[in-house]
Amino acid sequence: MFVLIITDVVDIDRFVANARVVSLSRRAPAASTTQAAASAASSSSPGLDLVLDETIMHPQGGGQPSDVGFIQWDAQPERRFTVVDVRADKGAAAVVHHYGSFGSQDLDDAALATASAGAPVTIHVDESKRRLHARLHSAGHLLDSAVRNLGHTGLVPSKGYHFPDGPNVEYLGELEQTVRDGLPAALNIELQRLIATGGDVQVKYVPTSTLEGGGSGHSLAAPSAVPAQETSEPLRYDSPDAVRMVNIGGVECPCGGTHVKSIGDLQNVKVTKVKRAKGTLKVYYEVSPM
Ligand SMILES: [Zn+2]
Structure with a gap:
């Protein structure tokens, strides 16, 4: 084959x-x-x-x-x-x-x-579409970091939708209404802080055997799934023996997507609304035009 x-x-x-x-x-x-x-x-x-x-x-x-x-x-x-x-x-x-x-x-x-x-x-x-998609997707990673930095460890990223028409990340978990109502404003302050702090988007490859479960796509790895040591020799991300780990702003997760090189490249990420549905919160966001 x-x-x-x-x-x-x-x-x-x-x-x-x-x-x-x-x-x-x-x-x-x-x-x-x-x-x-x-x-x-x-x-x-x-x-x-x-x-x-x-x-x-x-x-x-x-x-x-x-x-x-x-x-x-x-x-x-x-x-x-x-x-x-x-x-x-x-x-x-x-x-x-x-x-x-x-x-x-x-x-x-x-x-x-x-x-x-x-x-x-x-x-x-198509370069402009590639760059737009990378920014939309990378913003989803940064949102995960902002959610964690605000201490909402009960919100677990489950699904991402990083298309230009209504990008959002869905989290499993609930927040009290007052906290939920204040979430967009709180997230926007933290997102701006992360972007101002900047730093490289970190990519590394870890052997599948060291992961509990492995996987790919926009999902959060449990802390126990992140190995203490990664391989020094990068492997192909699509290799069955390796998983590509991406870290944007502090939260690391397995991902095969395209990303900006630096957090500062995102310039502006803004949470527009939070929608609650059956044990999940959907956080909608937008990225600034280039
Ligand atoms: Zn990614």
Whole structure:
């Protein structure tokens, strides 16, 4: 089985990369191996599914939207594939699907076959979307740190939604009404303090064997799950033997997303409202435009 290595997702500043086509086919929702891929395939049309031998395009995951951009055939620059969505299959064979189309110059079946014959291509990531998504997602991490710094240890991050339309983090737990009413203002003061303090976003790779549970995505690791020593040699974050740990402002958690390099890059993060529902609190926020 072909195994794809997702290269350099760690490096937010890499927007162009070379690769080779592994396969190019029409979308087949029923054949998708994951529910997410199936829903992606059915959500827009027309669609093609392009798989490369490696990619710098970040798949949707952990509440973070995918990269978008385009992929150009090196020998035929007019052959330009617009990428509207990127999804990764789960499991050991981490195949990444680039969903999109050639626009008006869509290919017939014969042309599809020739286009997929190991052709060298160049990947172009939409830089402004990548940076916006990284800021929205990183702000979710910073929010976790602000919640903890305010002493709300009973609020446990469970889900993040880091899309531009209404980003929020959902916490398991409850607060008394007076505390809850004052939460946005209190969080905004703490967020501003953290941003003014600044510091690097810290990323490290720890062996899965040292974690209790491991995992990825936007979730909080229990303190006992953070090992005393990490490996000195960075491993690929998608390796089954390692988990990528991200620390923004003090709270460390396993995460495969894209992040800003420095907390100061966030400039401003503002909590807009807190919504309570059945044992959870949803904290909505916004990031300042660049
Ligand atoms: Zn993250």
